[in-house]
Amino acid sequence: MHSLKDEIKFLFSGQGMPYERVCLLVAMVVTVILSVLLSGNFAKEARVAVIDLDNSAYTRELITRVNASEYMKVTAVLNTPVDPKTLFYEDKAVAVLYFPQGLEKDRYTGVGTQIGVFYDNTNNAQTADIKVALNELIGLDNAQAAGDVGSTNDSLVGNLSLAERILFNPQDSTSNGETLGFLFFFGSMFFVFATIGMVPRLRLTHALDRILLEGTPWDLILRLLPYGGCLIVSFFVGMAILRIWGDLNFSGSAWLFLFTQLFYVLAVGMLSLLFGWTAANPGIASSRMILFIPGGFILGGMTGPLTFYAPWVVALSHVFPLTWEFHFQRDIIARGAGFFDISTLFGAFLLYLAAIALALMLRFRSARRQLLAQQAAAERHREKFKQLAQE
Template identity: 70%
Template structure:
């Protein structure tokens, strides 16, 4: 009973994780917020690009059928040859449909014709509904042409079929999906555990006051360098193991991936210091990791395709740093994109990085003002005490 009373005092003392609050908060987040955010389980209005080299009335009719599907949304129609891989960069499309020249002619002459479909198989779940919808469109079109459904035109012959190809992860390897996602997620999570208690530790050792009075935010951010270096090395080693021992498909440049991480890792580190700033001790700070790391893993396209989420959820997910990390992972590692190919996404990330830097500097300056105000109050109190002692002495 003494042990129980002692532990109860510690639980409510504020010296450790406030579990009595955290457990209820987690329950509410999971049951209310997550159930709303994860309500979708099908791909709705997934982005589809069309390469239409026939440019006929029949091909435009097929495009309208695709656009009418609840699962697909045509975002681009090109009438010139194009490498379909480039249309997938920066998540601009989930599938690319190719209409060959002579498609309408084949429909009226009874010749067999194939529609080419290229699927982004970085997440096989993202394309399952699209595959089913395209097969239904082709089957219904053949039925109409052959007079089975609502057509009396004897000049039509339905011999249309789909020729599909899965890109980027054709064998549906787990090393290219869940395993790679866990490598990046757990690496970022333990990097956060190692750094989020830095500010409380410096406060307890009275080093933070010296930095606030005579230093700059860089004096704190520079402390992240050894931790960031360890994280970068661990990611590269993990990728090497998956590539040599496993069956990871690394299509892009390792140098491009590393350069991106030189911006990504400091951003995660700055957020780690920001969220742990006001914690009373490093133990309490560690519990705050849940506020900004897991969200990117859940909504960034690793646990479920982004096509399953509402548009506002996809946009909201970019407040989490790992959402950006998984964007770069899909483009550089899976799709083989170069730096210019991801320039738009990288530019948006630099804006995000700038916002994080501004928030960190504001937090630093606010703490400096609090410390100066506290010192001024202390000095004023000492002056009052000295005056009182002098008055009593007289």
């Protein structure tokens, strides 16, 4: 009983993880928030691009049918030859339809023809509904041509079929999916564990007061460098193992991916400083990792397809740093994008990084003013005490 009383006293003392609050928070997040965020279980209005080289009334009718489907939304129609891979960069599309020249002519003259379709398989679950919907559209069109159902185009006689091609991960390898996602997730998680208690540790050793009075936020950011270096090395060691031992497809530039990781580590590190700033000790700070790391893993497109989420959920997911990491992984590693291909994405990430840096600077200045006010109040108390002693 004495042991039980002692442990209960420690649990509510604030010296360790506030488990009495964390367990309730986790239960509410899982049952309420995640049930709302993950409410979709099918692809709804997934972005589809169309390369229409025929540019005929028939192909425009097909585009209208695709856009009318609840599963797909046509976001771009191009009438010139384009490499389909480029249309997937920055998650601008999950499928690309290719209408060859002469499609309408073949359709009305009885010549069998095919429509090309390219699928983004960076997540092997995100195109399942789209495949079903496209096959239904093609089946309906062929049924109309055969006179099985009513059609406004009674002269359709040719047979239409889909020529499918799976891009980026055609073998459905876990090395390009779940395993790679877990590498970035667990690596980032333990990086946060190593850095989130930095400010509380400096406060307990009274080193934070000196930094606040004499230094700048860079004095804290520079302390992240050795941890960040270890994280980047671990990422590349893990990818090398997946490349040699597994079947990782690294299609892009390793140097470009390394360049983006320098900024990613900086973002995660500054968030660690911010979230751990007010913790009483490093142990309490560690529990705050759940506030900004797992969200990106859940909503970033690695575990669940982005096509399953509502647009506002996809937008909200960008408050988590791992969401950006998975963007870079899909574009650079899987799709082979170059720097200018992801310039819009990288520019948005720099704005995200600037917002974090601004928040850290404001937190630093606020803590400095608070410390100066405490020192001024202590000095006034000392002067008052001296006056009383002299009297």
